[in-house]
Amino acid sequence: MELTSNSPPPDNTSSFILCPTVATLFLIPSTYTLLFLAALPGNALSLWVFCRCIPSVSPVHVYLSHLSASNLMSALTMPFLAAYYALGSIWPLRSVPCWLVLHLITPQLHINIYISLIILTLVAISRYAALIQNTQAPRPNTRSTLVPYRFFACLKRTSFARRMGAVVWVLAVGGIVPVTLYYSVKEATAGTDGDAGGGGVGVCYSPPVELGGRLSAAFTAPLMIVFFVFYLLVLLCYMIVLRHIRRSRRSTNVPTSHILLGRVLRNIVIIQVVLSVCLLPYHIFKPIFLSLAHHPHQPTFSPQPNMCHPLSALIELKNFLLLLAALRGATDPLMYFMLDKTFRSETRRLLRCNKTDPGGRQMFWSVTGSQSAGQAVDVKVETVDSGDNDVL
Template structure:
């Protein structure tokens, strides 16, 4: 390293990321309130969704099965959001001990990657329903969807299990910190794992929806209203990816690269990287509050059940939709429930 260079903002060569970090009281207050709000929205929305999807078990479509598992994934993480809120509201201190820290990190990653893969499965099912409606009849069964879902749960759980057996708390500056809250270990191996876990399902989801959009514009036999519904729901799912998941993985990649070269980054830049890490990490939690909108706009049976639950008149909406679904067999398959 060239130590003779003179700069108005010299590079910090002996300070770690943790030593450069400085969470303000306003930042902690905003994060704490944000997590409480997301907790309330996600808990209520996904609890209702889980109740509705579980009552449709006998006649579930594959996409409904994947959405059911998505609701379970969201709830599994929502329950620990109050712990994150407490961390911020107590000034960046983790008062719960080692085991809750491990569980919080474990559920964070399990929820995020389970959600990403279930959304990819829904996209694949919609692609088969719209583009290969007849040929996919034998494949698109609820039983097969459950098998795929439980396989994904097993894969994600095993992949994240090491978080439950490794030390995750430490003392920094006289307070206890949980390394799974914005201070995850950074390494080249972590960067590769990040890319392998996120890029395949993201590209698969994007490809499936682009193919669906191409099919709809090319001359699909769906009614115009149903085409609009499909496009609207596709846009919502892609929005969840762009808002909740893409920023976090991009930020984590930059953070890991910077963490591996701490002597080449100023303390101010390190603070910026850690703030970006906290902000994008908080955005991933937002998917639990946004996923119920996917159920609401994309699943017709879900909307009908919710209307009955709220004691609203469902005759007009269901009657109009059933009339639109009498066109062709392909239209019926692609528009009967979800995207």
């Protein structure tokens, strides 16, 4: 193929087709299917435990219940994503499956990403505030806090957590849905009104669908800024907590405090690794990908019928990194189980067939999730014992 140095950029992406490899046709669909099988029961169980089984709900549990609900909705989209990558190159653009992917699945996937980002940031700030409060005076020194004292006090209230959860949903849905609808109605169908015979025109898995247009690409810039602001805020919060833990270790001689501080250190590492592995690569690569897609700086191939798009490999890489972002929704229940003692305890009791506590007393749960009077004492003791351990 010849390079035409004076030819204009190939704005008409319908001249090209995408050439999916085995990674797109088999590996990504298979992984989405496995994620669906893990994420659906895991997040359904997590949501049930947070909403029905925990007798004393903390603000962190409220945040995590919203995260589980978002993950559960995202899990329901994974079979459609698996079908899209496996069959999208033969689906007509105007078919019902393609319409579902463009108008429903794509918005929900991105809504889940940013809901999880904001909620995990709120969890980080909430645990930071709780740790500072439990290890300092009732009114902490303003130099040791990241937030004003009034907001510091609000973080302890469950009602505040419920309101913040609603605000997170409104912001995520209101900010993402309009742009994704414009993308799916205007940009993804631009120049693809013909049949599927020429140049990949009219099929679902095509360059216009995968690349989008300039407006949705421009909207990606503020989203990337939002991500890195929240990501760095979480990182800063946990780094300050880590420094506080190190100082507390040098100044305390209580053995249980050392155990608690060690557990918090482990929690910090696990959460930061989850965010860095699952969400960070996608948000680093996405601006680079869009810059190459919409602002080419090098000579391009002269358009020819049925020629593979020059960014086909990068499109597959982008889809793989998006898969990593979706992976977080399937691993969150495991993270809850590892980091939250109350969640771990209630999950074990819920899954235990005989529902008997270690002391031999039988547990009785009503439809509303209330406990018998005999178990009330155990719950009270466990709440006192695990109050400091519930540091997610």
